[in-house]
Amino acid sequence: MKLHQLKYVHEVAQQGLNISAAAVALHTSQPGVSKQIQLLEEELGLQIFLRNGKRLVGITEPGQQILTLAAQVMFDMQNIKRVGDEFTRVESGTLTIATTHTQARYKLPMAVQQFIQMFPNVKLTIHQGNPSQVTAQVASGEADIGIATESIALDERLLCLPCYEWNRCLVMPQGHDLMNERTITLEKISAYPLITYDFAFTGSTLVSKVFHDAGVEPNIVLTAIDADVIKTYVNLGLGVGLIANMAYDEKRDQPLHSVDCSHLFPNSTTYLGFRKDAFLRGYMLSFMQLLSPQVNQKSIEEALKGSS
Numbered sequence: 001m002k003l004h005q006l007k008y009v010h011e012v013a014q015q016g017l018n019i020s021a022a023a024v025a026l027h028t029s030q031p032g033v034s035k036q037i038q039l040l041e042e043e044l045g046l047q048i049f050l051r052n053g054k055r056l057v058g059i060t061e062p063g064q065q066i067l068t069l070a071a072q073v074m075f076d077m078q079n080i081k082r083v084g085d086e087f088t089r090v091e092s093g094t095l096t097i098a099t100t101h102t103q104a105r106y107k108l109p110m111a112v113q114q115f116i117q118m119f120p121n122v123k124l125t126i127h128q129g130n131p132s133q134v135t136a137q138v139a140s141g142e143a144d145i146g147i148a149t150e151s152i153a154l155d156e157r158l159l160c161l162p163c164y165e166w167n168r169c170l171v172m173p174q175g176h177d178l179m180n181e182r183t184i185t186l187e188k189i190s191a192y193p194l195i196t197y198d199f200a201f202t203g204s205t206l207v208s209k210v211f212h213d214a215g216v217e218p219n220i221v222l223t224a225i226d227a228d229v230i231k232t233y234v235n236l237g238l239g240v241g242l243i244a245n246m247a248y249d250e251k252r253d254q255p256l257h258s259v260d261c262s263h264l265f266p267n268s269t270t271y272l273g274f275r276k277d278a279f280l281r282g283y284m285l286s287f288m289q290l291l292s293p294q295v296n297q298k299s300i301e302e303a304l305k306g307s308s
Contacts, residue, residue: 005040006070008033009048013067017049017056075141079279092121093281098134098143099126101226103270106246108147111290119283130198130225138273144284146273147291150205153271159303160271163292167262168207169248171234171241174257178240184259186216193221193239195230207242210265231256276304
C-alpha cells in the first residue's frame with residue numbers, strides 16, 4: 001500500500017467517482033489513476049468501488065470505511081506540511097474560509113482587507129453556503145475555518161468559538177404603516193407580507209421557532225439567501241423585510257426605513273469553527289483574531305480541553 005494510492009482513491013471520491021476529473025486534479029493520467037486503484041484493491045483483496053464496465057458507479061461498504069480512513073490520512077499529511085511551512089515559510093500559504101452570504105457581505109470585508117495587507121503572500125479563498133454546507137466543508141477539510149450561526153456549533157468534530165452576537169431589524173419603504181407603530185409585535189409583523197432569509201440560512205430556524213412558540217403564523221411571501229435581494233423586493237413594495245441588523249446601512253439603504261426587532265428575538269451567535277485535529281498556521285489564528293480579538297492560542301487550548 002502506497003500513500004499516492006490512498007490519495008488517488010480519495011480524489012476519485014471527491015470528484016464524484018469521475019476518474020478523468022480526478023486525474024486532472026492530480027496532474028496525472030486517467031489510466032495511471034485506474035491502475036493504482038486496481039493495484040490497491042488487489043492488495044487489499046476487496047473492491048473499493050462498484051463498477052459498470054470501466055465506469056465507477058458506487059462505493060462498496062468496505063470502500064466507505066477505507067475512504068474515511070484515507071481522508072484522515074490526507075488531512076494528517078496536510079497538517080504535517082503545515083507544521084513544516086510554519087517554520088520555513090511563515091508568511092505564505094493558503095487560507096480557505098467557508099461562510100454564509102450575510103457574514104461574507106457585511107462582516108468579513110474589513111477583516112479580509114486587513115488580513116491581505118498583513119499577509120500579502122497568503123492566498124485567501126472564500127466559499128459561501130448555508131450553515132450546514134459551511135459545517136460540512138470545514139469537517140471534510142475543504143475549508144480551514146467556518147464562520148456561521150447555529151448549526152456549525154453542533155458538530156462534535158469542530159471546535160467552535162463565539163465570535164459575536166447579532167439581532168434583527170425590519171426594513172420597509174418610507175411611509176409604511178409600521179413606521180407609525182410605537183411597539184412592533186409579532187402579530188403586527190404577521191399582518192403584512194414578509195420577506196426574509198431562506199429557512200436554511202442564517203438565524204432563520206430561531207426566527208421560525210419564535211413565531212411558532214408565540215402561536216403566530218407569519219405571512220412569508222418570499223425567501224432569499226441574500227439580504228440585498230430581500231431589500232430589493234421590499235423597495236418594490238412586495239412586503240416588509242426581516243434581516244440581520246448588520247445588513248442595514250442608513251446611508252446605503254436610504255430609500256428604506258429600519259425598525260429594530262431585538263426585543264422580539266433572542267440574540268444569535270456567530271461562531272468561528274475549525275477541526276479539532278487541525279494544525280493552525282499562525283496566519284490562520286491572526287485572521288480569527290481580526291474577527292474576534294479574544295481568540296488566542298490559550299483560549300483555543302482551554303476550549304479543546306473543555307470539549308474533550
